[in-house]
Amino acid sequence: TVIVLDFGGQYNQLVARRVRECNVYCEIYSYKTDIEKIKAMNPKGIILTGGPNSCFETDSPTYSKELFELGIPVLGLCYGAQLMMHLLGGKVEKAPIREYGKIEVQVDTNSALFKNVSPTTICWMSHNDYISNAALDFSTTAHTADCPVAAAENVNKNLYAIQFHPEVLHTVEGTKILSNFVMNVCGCAGDWIMSSFVEDSIKAIREKVGSGKVLCALSGGVDSSVAAVLLSKAVGEQLTCVFVDHGLLRKNEGDEVEEVFGPNGSYDLNFIRVNAQERFYEKLAAIEEPERKRKIIGEEFIRVFEEEAKKIGTVDFLVQGTIYPDVVESGLGGESAVIKSHHNVGGLPDFVDFKEIIEPLRDLFKDEVRKAGLELGIPENLVFRQPFPGPGLGIRIIGDVTAEKVEMVQEADAIYREEIANAGLDRSIGQYFAALTNMRSVGVMGDERTYDYAIALRAVNTVDFMTAEAAQIPWDVLGKVTSRIVNEVKHVNRVLYDCTGKPPGTIEFE
Numbered sequence: 001t002v003i004v005l006d007f008g009g010q011y012n013q014l015v016a017r018r019v020r021e022c023n024v025y026c027e028i029y030s031y032k033t034d035i036e037k038i039k040a041m042n043p044k045g046i047i048l049t050g051g052p053n054s055c056f057e058t059d060s061p062t063y064s065k066e067l068f069e070l071g072i073p074v075l076g077l078c079y080g081a082q083l084m085m086h087l088l089g090g091k092v093e094k095a096p097i098r099e100y101g102k103i104e105v106q107v108d109t110n111s112a113l114f115k116n117v118s119p120t121t122i123c124w125m126s127h128n129d130y131i132s133n134a135a136l137d138f139s140t141t142a143h144t145a146d147c148p149v150a151a152a153e154n155v156n157k158n159l160y161a162i163q164f165h166p167e168v169l170h171t172v173e174g175t176k177i178l179s180n181f182v183m184n185v186c187g188c189a190g191d192w193i194m195s196s197f198v199e200d201s202i203k204a205i206r207e208k209v210g211s212g213k214v215l216c217a218l219s220g221g222v223d224s225s226v227a228a229v230l231l232s233k234a235v236g237e238q239l240t241c242v243f244v245d246h247g248l249l250r251k252n253e254g255d256e257v258e259e260v261f262g263p264n265g266s267y268d269l270n271f272i273r274v275n276a277q278e279r280f281y282e283k284l285a286a287i288e289e290p291e292r293k294r295k296i297i298g299e300e301f302i303r304v305f306e307e308e309a310k311k312i313g314t315v316d317f318l319v320q321g322t323i324y325p326d327v328v329e330s331g332l333g334g335e336s337a338v339i340k341s342h343h344n345v346g347g348l349p350d351f352v353d354f355k356e357i358i359e360p361l362r363d364l365f366k367d368e369v370r371k372a373g374l375e376l377g378i379p380e381n382l383v384f385r386q387p388f389p390g391p392g393l394g395i396r397i398i399g400d401v402t403a404e405k406v407e408m409v410q411e412a413d414a415i416y417r418e419e420i421a422n423a424g425l426d427r428s429i430g431q432y433f434a435a436l437t438n439m440r441s442v443g444v445m446g447d448e449r450t451y452d453y454a455i456a457l458r459a460v461n462t463v464d465f466m467t468a469e470a471a472q473i474p475w476d477v478l479g480k481v482t483s484r485i486v487n488e489v490k491h492v493n494r495v496l497y498d499c500t501g502k503p504p505g506t507i508e509f510e
């Protein structure tokens with residue numbers, strides 16, 4: 001295992017992901033984690049992440065110097081690099097010229113870290129402070145025009161510091177650098193692969209569950225689907241999956257989920273589909289305020305689920321599709337602030353009679369969940385499904401929700417997705433969907449005046465869904481989508497494209 005010590009940087013999860021891409025298992029811990037705990041874990045390497053502070057200020061996050069004496073290789077990135085230098089006697093100060101963005105870096109290719117890296121390479125920099133003097137016993141192995149120490153190392157002690165961010169994809173050879181660290185410096189075997197994860201998980205679940213009964217809330221999203229299939233492979237019909245169709249799913253989605261998991265599907269499990277569309281529409285009637293809508297949908301979901309769970313009776317285990325970023329974001333793993341808690345089934349535990357929770361995906365990142373899904377033979381269209389919010393189309397219909405509006409947005413969204421796929425863009429755009437604005441405007445169609453709704457198209461690229469930028473979809477694709485929507489979807493006479501990033505917008509409209 002490699003441990004990532006999180007100092008609050010925005011890229012901390014990326015660091016762990018990149019390490020795992022080298023087939024090395026890695027976990028994130030807060031910088032507040034006790035050194036005894038770290039010692040007990042006996043990691044092969046430790047990576048200190050970036051962070052927003054200045055290490056020479058008194059209240060800034062720091063760590064015991066003992067960390068550098070454990071004989072475990074340490075790699076400091078950005079703040080982590082500065083902190084390492086600061087603690088070991090180097091000098092860190094405010095940089096006369098702040099570097100931000102893609103910067104050319106000259107590296108010493110004799111360093112183990114930069115083996116097979118080009119002598120001049122583009123790296124992602126984002127810092128206000130800089131290392132003006134490396135610590136004693138460190139040699140400088142990289143610099144830029146404005147940064148005298150862009151990397152430094154003490155080979156004897158296996159300590160490495162880099163000012164830039166190898167984890168960010170803009171650092172062209174970043175993966176190679178991280179791989180050099182975990183493979184060559186730390187000597188990791190690089191044998192952490194998905195098939196062994198799947199196999200091991202199935203075995204572990206089987207042991208844990210024994211002959212117990214398991215209940216799973218299946219949303220049809222990637223996480224709950226992969227969790228359900230893992231459980232099904234482990235314990236078969238001891239598993240019951242409840243799928244609540246709240247009438248706010250995308251076009252045909254309910255039937256697609258049933259096809260895969262239902263009695264005619266390919267998995268061994270009990271599948272219960274609850275058609276609760278009408279209930280949700282009734283509860284949502286005339287409600288316009290976004291947070292109230294979210295709350296109503298969430299509460300109704302719990303109520304429906306609870307009713308089903310009562311019919312099933314006591315179960316031994318409840319499955320949750322929690323994934324690693326959820327764990328980190330909820331403050332358990334790393335140091336990042338809790339921005340929003342997005343849990344589709346967040347409130348369930350209190351309402352179901354069960355003994356223990358199983359979270360089979362707790363250690364995986366999203367892309368790893370997808371890999372596990374493929375490994376398990378789940379259909380690709382499900383595995384590569386876009387993120388879809390728990391409240392569904394309820395928060396993509398601005399203002400009050402009606403069955404008619406749901407149909408409008410479903411149709412428009414289906415056309416949009418179809419054309420994006422036709423243009424071959426479906427795997428390259430982070431997230432895209434149609435929303436129904438509550439704006440009506442005047443148009444003309446076949447000599448007739450119309451007064452109809454406007455559909456908004458949204459498409460964003462994002463690394464972590466915390467920030468995002470509007471995707472640049474080719475004009476001809478947008479044109480085609482627009483003309484199909486206004487022609488094929490009743491009561492829509494206008495299509496708008498949302499160019500807003502996040503911030504200041506959010507990805508969803510409500």
Ligand code: XMP
Nearest residue numbers: 342343344387388389390391465506507508
């Ligand atoms: P926002 O709108 O917050 O969305 O920029 C960020 C990402 O989260 C998804 N999202 C949700 N997912 N339950 C979910 O499971 C929710 O209530 C929820 N709200 C937003 C959104 O689709 C995007 O991927």
